[in-house]
Amino acid sequence: MFLQQLINGVSLGSVYALTAVGYSLVFSVVGLINMSHAAIYMSGAVCFSMFYNLGGRNVPLLVVFLIALVYAAVAGLTIERLAIRPIREKGDGMIYAILSSIAVKTIIESVCQIVYGTEIRAFPTILAGRYVEVFGARMMAIQFVMLAVTIVIMLALGYFTLKSKMGMGLRSTAQNLRAANLVGVPVNRIVALAFAIGSVLATVAGIFSCMYYQTVQVNIGGVIGQKAFAATVLGGIGSLTGSVVGGFIIGIAEMLTAGYISSSYRNLVAFSILIIVLIFKPSGIFGQAESKKV
Amino acid sequence: MNENGTVLSLENLETWYGQICALRGISLDVYRGEIVTLLGSNGAGKSTTLKTISGLVPALSGKVKFLGEDITNSMPHSIVEMGVIHVPEGRRIFRDLTVTENLEIGSFSLKDNAERKKRIEKVFETFPALADRRRQMGGLLSGGEQQMLAIGRAMMTDPKVLLLDEPSMGLAPVLVQEIMEIIKNLNEEGTTILLVEQNAKVALQLADRGYVLETGEIVMEGDADKLSQDDSIVKAYLGH
Ligand SMILES: Nc1ncnc2c1ncn2[C@@H]1O[C@H](COP(=O)(O)OP(=O)(O)OP(=O)(O)O)[C@@H](O)[C@H]1O
Ligand SMILES: [Mg+2]
Numbered sequence: 001m002f003l004q005q006l007i008n009g010v011s012l013g014s015v016y017a018l019t020a021v022g023y024s025l026v027f028s029v030v031g032l033i034n035m036s037h038a039a040i041y042m043s044g045a046v047c048f049s050m051f052y053n054l055g056g057r058n059v060p061l062l063v064v065f066l067i068a069l070v071y072a073a074v075a076g077l078t079i080e081r082l083a084i085r086p087i088r089e090k091g092d093g094m095i096y097a098i099l100s101s102i103a104v105k106t107i108i109e110s111v112c113q114i115v116y117g118t119e120i121r122a123f124p125t126i127l128a129g130r131y132v133e134v135f136g137a138r139m140m141a142i143q144f145v146m147l148a149v150t151i152v153i154m155l156a157l158g159y160f161t162l163k164s165k166m167g168m169g170l171r172s173t174a175q176n177l178r179a180a181n182l183v184g185v186p187v188n189r190i191v192a193l194a195f196a197i198g199s200v201l202a203t204v205a206g207i208f209s210c211m212y213y214q215t216v217q218v219n220i221g222g223v224i225g226q227k228a229f230a231a232t233v234l235g236g237i238g239s240l241t242g243s244v245v246g247g248f249i250i251g252i253a254e255m256l257t258a259g260y261i262s263s264s265y266r267n268l269v270a271f272s273i274l275i276i277v278l279i280f281k282p283s284g285i286f287g288q289a290e291s292k293k294v
Numbered sequence: 295m296n297e298n299g300t301v302l303s304l305e306n307l308e309t310w311y312g313q314i315c316a317l318r319g320i321s322l323d324v325y326r327g328e329i330v331t332l333l334g335s336n337g338a339g340k341s342t343t344l345k346t347i348s349g350l351v352p353a354l355s356g357k358v359k360f361l362g363e364d365i366t367n368s369m370p371h372s373i374v375e376m377g378v379i380h381v382p383e384g385r386r387i388f389r390d391l392t393v394t395e396n397l398e399i400g401s402f403s404l405k406d407n408a409e410r411k412k413r414i415e416k417v418f419e420t421f422p423a424l425a426d427r428r429r430q431m432g433g434l435l436s437g438g439e440q441q442m443l444a445i446g447r448a449m450m451t452d453p454k455v456l457l458l459d460e461p462s463m464g465l466a467p468v469l470v471q472e473i474m475e476i477i478k479n480l481n482e483e484g485t486t487i488l489l490v491e492q493n494a495k496v497a498l499q500l501a502d503r504g505y506v507l508e509t510g511e512i513v514m515e516g517d518a519d520k521l522s523q524d525d526s527i528v529k530a531y532l533g534h
Pocket of ligand 2: 340
């Protein structure tokens with residue numbers, strides 16, 4: 001059972017990790033806790049489902065997947081441009097930007113409710129009924145794909161931030177936005193990029209998660225958002241590695257709890273871990289103390 | 295020098311921090327190929343002048359003109375792209391980027407990678423101490439090395455005008471001489487320089503002309519050798 005729960009934990013963890021990275025990316029460049037992030041997770045999956053249904057349920061899934069990713073990127077860019085940047089540029093402090101992101105979240109959720117409805121609907125899946133053998137335990141093929149995609153995305157993102165020019169711009173902006181702008185880094189473009197990447201990753205997570213459960217509903221963002229945020233803080237908000245590690249820790253802890261104690265304790269354990277970390281190392285596992293950041 | 299040679303000019307520039315007036319309408323000109331120094335005691339508004347030019351703080355009124363073009367309140371990175379480079383006080387290098395990355399980021403808008411490599415090598419030629427530490431994190435450099443890196447990063451943009459904010463601050467006298475030598479060389483290679491200094495002696499040795507700022511107003515201006523003989527300047531900034 002341990003191995004089985006570990007596998008379930010890792011695959012749940014990959015959903016958290018993908019979502020957590022978006023929180024961290026945005027926080028690292030503008031110091032904003034983006035409350036609309038989980039709504040993107042949900043609306044990306046809803047967008048996928050809607051275009052699938054619109055196409056008479058026989059459009060290739062890859063096509064709707066790409067449409068959903070484009071939606072996510074555009075949504076991320078739009079939120080940044082219309083709801084965050086004007087506040088940031090006025091220098092009114094991040095609390096107003098957080099409030100603005102809460103408003104955005106509510107708007108996205110309302111639009112989805114109106115357009116898509118509130119009932120639970122079937123979500124298309126891939127590789128249904130297929131399994132992969134892992135050290136004698138069975139892993140659903142979709143879980144395997146989800147994990148593989150997460151790993152590939154994380155490696156690509158790591159390579160991008162460390163090796164590309166935009167990645168270097170991202171790191172410099174995270175260290176000090178004004179200083180980066182002063183040496184010629186187009187920080188507005190960098191910040192927009194962070195929103196776009198974060199939104200795309202959240203949508204990937206949302207779609208795979210719905211494929212796993214084979215259902216979708218407009219309220220799926222809430223709990224995932226909280227857990228992914230907990231994972232972000234656990235790993236050290238602002239640290240990409242931290243978000244990924246935090247995501248896997250929470251996913252695994254939850255599934256082991258569900259397996260050995262009871263499913264009703266899984267949220268309790270996830271958030272208890274968070275509180276313990278906050279007490280003993282508030283900057284998280286990979287986080288740097290505030291003074292070192294700049 | 296004539297009007298056509300004006301690279302940078304400030305016209306009645308006024309800058310406020312909330313309720314505090316930091317610049318009370320200052321005007322100054324910097325001509326092509328010059329080293330102009332801006333002197334003044336703590337809190338006079340020297341850094342604010344540079345910050346307003348580079349777009350870090352907004353001007354309330356007045357104009358900043360670069361080669362005749364109005365650049366008042368443009369985005370900092372667009373001002374950088376035009377060739378006006380600000381090396382801020384306290385050498386704000388990126389602690390978590392390597393020395394090479396700190397230089398690369400100075401040429402962000404440059405598309406030509408070969409050119410970027412060439413400029414990096416030029417910086418390493420100018421500052422051999424940096425070449426030995428190219429893969430080291432910026433935060434691990436000594437104060438003098440960080441200042442060199444900050445100036446090196448500015449060189450990466452192939453600047454038309456350099457705005458230097460107290461490059462000698464906190465450096466040992468030998469290093470001060472070295473940095474001043476480098477500034478002189480950069481100038482001889484064609485870069486126009488606006489140099490803010492507390493160390494008036496060093497600045498006036500290097501500069502062609504100077505302005506003296508006091509509580510947000512320009513109270514004196516003239517050729518560097520004249521200023522270094524002026525009684526009040528000698529008293530206020532040159533000791534004895
Ligand atoms: N961010 C800020 N907010 C409020 N007031 C500021 C700010 N920055 C500077 N000031 C004020 O503006 C005035 C000019 O400051 P500035 O930094 O330009 O002086 P300076 O001539 O560079 O001084 P120093 O030689 O100490 O560097 C000072 O009175 C200072 O207190
Ligand atoms: Mg100053």
